[in-house]
Amino acid sequence: MRRPITPSLRSAVAPFIAMDVLSAAAELEKQGASIIHMEVGEPGAPTPRPAREAAMAALTQGRIGYTEALGRASLRARIARHYAESYQVEVAPSRIVVTTGSSAGFLLSFLALFDAGARVAIAAPGYPAYRNILDALGIACVTLETHAATRHVVTAAMIEAAHAQEKLDGVLLMSPANPSGTMMSAKALRDVCEVCDRLGIAFISDEIYHGLTYEEPAQTALAFSSSAIVVNSFSKYFCMTGWRIGWLVLPEDLVRPVERLQQSLAISVPFLSQIAAEAVFEARDELEAVRASYARNRAYLLQRLPRMGLGDFHPIDGAFYAYVDISRLTNDASDFCKRMLHEAGVAATPGLDFDRARGSQTMRLSFAGSEADVIEAVARMEAWLSRKG
Numbered sequence: 126m127r128r129p130i131t132p133s134l135r136s137a138v139a140p141f142i143a144m145d146v147l148s149a150a151a152e153l154e155k156q157g158a159s160i161i162h163m164e165v166g167e168p169g170a171p172t173p174r175p176a177r178e179a180a181m182a183a184l185t186q187g188r189i190g191y192t193e194a195l196g197r198a199s200l201r202a203r204i205a206r207h208y209a210e211s212y213q214v215e216v217a218p219s220r221i222v223v224t225t226g227s228s229a230g231f232l233l234s235f236l237a238l239f240d241a242g243a244r245v246a247i248a249a250p251g252y253p254a255y256r257n258i259l260d261a262l263g264i265a266c267v268t269l270e271t272h273a274a275t276r277h278v279v280t281a282a283m284i285e286a287a288h289a290q291e292k293l294d295g296v297l298l299m300s301p302a303n304p305s306g307t308m309m310s311a312k313a314l315r316d317v318c319e320v321c322d323r324l325g326i327a328f329i330s331d332e333i334y335h336g337l338t339y340e341e342p343a344q345t346a347l348a349f350s351s352s353a354i355v356v357n358s359f360s361k362y363f364c365m366t367g368w369r370i371g372w373l374v375l376p377e378d379l380v381r382p383v384e385r386l387q388q389s390l391a392i393s394v395p396f397l398s399q400i401a402a403e404a405v406f407e408a409r410d411e412l413e414a415v416r417a418s419y420a421r422n423r424a425y426l427l428q429r430l431p432r433m434g435l436g437d438f439h440p441i442d443g444a445f446y447a448y449v450d451i452s453r454l455t456n457d458a459s460d461f462c463k464r465m466l467h468e469a470g471v472a473a474t475p476g477l478d479f480d481r482a483r484g485s486q487t488m489r490l491s492f493a494g495s496e497a498d499v500i501e502a503v504a505r506m507e508a509w510l511s512r513k514g
Contacts, residue, residue: 138257142478143489146462150472161502162494164472166303166446168364169494170415173408176365176401183400192396194387195380196223196372200403204372207406211335212345220375222383223394223402227333227358227371231258231297233390234354234373237382238295238327239264245295246287248279250448250479250487252303252331267293270482277439278302278309281316288324296321299331301343301443304479304489306334308442311344318350329354333371336362336412338443339420352376361444363405364415370398419445422492422499429503433510445493448476452486454510462488469509471502 146164154160171177183189195201201218208216224230231254239245241263247255249268256266267287271277279298287293298317300309309317314330321328330346330353346353358371375383387393405412426447430436437450455461458475466472476487492499 135261135263138260139253139481141253141257142459143253143474146466146472146474149463150466153466153470159470160466161471161498161505163490163492163499163502164474166361166444166491167366167493168361168415168445169498170364170418172365172368172401173363173405173411175408176363176368176405179404180397180401183397189396192393192399194384194391194393196221196394197399197403200399201372203403203406208345208347208374212348214345214347216347216374217377220377220380222373222375222380222387223399224371224373224387225391225394226360226369227331227356228254228258229391230356230358230371230373231255231329231331233383233386234329234356235259235262235264236386237379238329238354243294244292245297246279246284246293247297248299248302249482250277250302250304250476250484252299253478255297267291268482270480277305277307278313279317280313281320284317284326285320285324288326293324293326295327295329297329297331299333301334301338302439303334303444304446304474304476305439305448306441306444306446307439308338308341308343311348314344314346315349318346318353322350322352327354328352329356331356333358333361334444337416337419337445339423340442343443347374354379359402359405362412362416363402363408364412365398365402365405368395368398368401370394370402418496419492421496422494425496425499425503426490426492429507433503433507445491447490447492448479449488449490450486451488454513456485458485458488465506465509469505471505471509 143164150160201221204221205216205218208214244265244267246267246269249270259266269279269283332355335343355374359365435449439448462473462475474489476484
């Protein structure tokens with residue numbers, strides 16, 4: 126008889142519900158169902174041609190090996206150049222660490238900055254993996270609930286008030302945000318950087334959806350603070366989710382601690398992914414065409430969601446999500462999304478993934494797929510809701 130294995134307490138994190146919905150949708154597809162995927166935040170477009178061609182060319186050379194733990198020097202230099210070109214901010218390549226997606230960036234940042242028992246503030250609604258990783262590391266999450274009065278963004282005043290109540294060691298914010306797409310203004314971001322610097326709070330800025338804005342460009346926290354830690358990735362704007370590659374921009378005194386962690390946790394980021402990532406910067410025309418398709422999907426949803434009685438959603442300034450209030454239809458978003466999947470063939474993520482206190486009355490719709498898919502999803506939702514009466 127095999128002795129049962131007891132999982133660790135740190136492994137008892139909440140599920141990533143969007144991925145559970147994806148699994149349920151895939152199972153229905155195996156059974157022959159037609160499903161429109163609006164549950165996961167993944168670009169529907171392929172990786173741009175220059176990235177694919179660079180990786181294929183590297184494959185013909187035969188040897189695919191380790192790189193430096195911090196990443197290939199040429200890629201780090203190209204990322205630094207990106208900040209000069211896109212934000213007019215000078216960043217030394219020595220401050221850049223290439224990571225296995227933004228997920229590894231968070232893990233490395235948290236391990237380098239915080240010990241068990243530290244207190245880190247995150248926004249609600251917010252990306253669920255933040256809390257799950259922090260929970261697994263024994264770091265306390267402090268929830269900062271956003272509201273319409275502040276356009277659903279965390280303000281410097283909210284951070285200062287939370288810190289006054291009990292000391293904060295860190296703040297982690299995303300702009301444009303997941304699940305909403307709502308973006309902080311440059312002034313709001315500057316104020317957050319200033320209050321964190323003044324109070325000695327580590328500020329981590331998740332900028333993974335930069336490049337995907339529709340009216341105003343996003344600003345980087347690096348424009349306002351040399352102490353800010355920036356997490357970014359090639360997954361969203363650059364359409365490279367499956368390549369699992371991202372980057373960190375760190376203050377100089379954090380580079381060596383992160384390098385030591387990277388050496389042991391990953392050794393290095395996959396060589397081919399680094400080759401492709403460096404080349405993808407030359408695919409701006411392809412990438413802007415993809416962004417334009419998201420803009421058309423966004424405009425379509427802005428027009429059609431209110432017609433379905435789903436007109437209450439957070440400002441969609443960027444990213445490719447609509448975070449929709451469904452309280453007039455249900456108080457159980459999980460059941461609502463499950464029925465919509467099975468009865469209408471549209472996969473969406475219930476808000477509990479992003480806001481444990483208030484998410485039972487919201488759902489997230491991703492419009493990163495094709496325009497045809499978004500149009501078909503809306504038609505299915507309209508028909509389904511009309512049947513529900």
